[in-house]
Amino acid sequence: MSYKHANKPDTYAITHDTDIGYDLQTSLIISDQTGQPLAPVAQRLVSSEGSFATYQEANPQPIVQNHLDEVSDCIQFLDGQGFAKPLVHLIDREGDSIGHIRRWEATGSHWLVRVKDNPKVDYQAKPMACKAVAQELAFSKTREVRYQGQTYWQWVAETDVTLTRPAKPSQKKSKKPAVPGIPVAARLVVSRVLSDEGDVLAEWLLLTNVKDVDASTIALWYYWRWQIECFFKLVKSAGHHLESWQQESAMAIAKRLLVASMACVTVWAIAADKSKEASELRLFLIKLSGRQMRHKKEFTNPALLSGLWVFLSMLEIMDAYSQEELDSLKATAQQFLGKDM
Structure with missing residues (x-):
């Protein structure tokens, strides 16, 4: 969230000196049957004075330096809330971190992460990049989907893999050694959107520890994940114009944001x-x-x-x-x- 208003003294440089504002993290629950939104269940806003989250004490907590550490804290909190159904946490490519995947695995969380092309997994007893593994698989035609305003077919393939590589902490501030860990058994699900001529229009490489759901459904869940962009568009630019709000502190922004987020989820449900x-x-x-x-x-x-x-x-x-x-x-x-x- 970019704010350059002089009336907000608790903004800070998020990624670089001119990126001034607050860092926002939102967790939404969507239906596993329809992909429709149910509710925002957790939010966190970070200012120069600390972290304000719906899953912490009233006073601001110290800023968490690693964003995925904060995501992991949120996952652990949500898993402990006793929902009627188990949660599957869908995370974009930022979640392609073996150290954090091992943490989620250790706490018994169900996760589904889009991964990058190059990180290696063990496939048929040898290390291979995820992209290379995808080239070895046989794909099945599953369903029609909308992509960039047009209708195409989604094709899906899957295989079992093992994650054995060491974790590599961020090297931004100082050199840190790689951290080895226990192997993690996972499924690699590859989802492709193909044109009528067979050209690959989009490809998503997905790793998950969810075992009792077919690969086609896993691919559909991640396809639904992209629909949440309409939620963030409503909050930030095309609806509430979040970055124009005049409240003078992160706490005031966070309180208003809770109400605005529920309104955006309601509109999303009406639209769907x-x-x-x-x-x-x-x-x-x-x-x-x-x-x-x-x-x-x-x-x-x-x-x-x-x-x-x-x-x-x-x-x-x-x-x-x-x-x-x-x-x-x-x-x-x-x-x-x-x-x-």
Whole structure:
């Protein structure tokens, strides 16, 4: 989150001297059956004064230097919350860290990580890069998916691998030795999106310790993970415009962010619902928003968010005023706006 406002004294340089703001981490729960959002379940905001998280004490905690260490703390917290179903933690390529994977494995967490091309795994008793292993596999045609606005087929392959390489801590501030660890048995699931001509449009190399779910479903889960980008777009730029907020501290931003995040998840769920009732609600919210839609475009998530805000305000007014009071206010307004109001 980039903030260059002078009224926020607790911002800090996140990655370099001109990258000023707060660091934000959000964990969302989505359905394993539909991919639809259920709720934001954890958030953490880091300022120069420390870390504010929904899973820690009220006072700010010291800044965690390694982002994945903080992610691991969040995973451990969520696994201890007693949800009705076990959680599978989906993490992008940042999670391709054998040291942290070993930590998740040791605590019994279920994880699904997109990995980079080059790190090696043991395949058929010899070390090979994940990309090279993928070239050895036989793929099966699974389902049609949307990719960059078009419909293509998803192809999936899998194999068992073992992670034996040592962990390599960050070398940014000082040289650190590699850290050996116990082998980790995992599944390498490779998901490809192919054109009708057979060209590879996208490829995801996925490692997971989830054993009792077929590879096609694993690939689908990660495909759904990409849909959460609409959540962050609503929060940051196209809806709430997070980086324009004027609150003067990380704590104030964090409190407002909790409410805004739930609103964004609600809009995401309304947008994804295929029922007739949800379609009618979307049309109603678009009308309330006052937004113009492009030709053949039923709705946009920012317009739904805007319409939802108007609708909630209407409901609050209807609870606060009787029908007689509203009729009286309407008659008064007609004196100023004309009889055709």
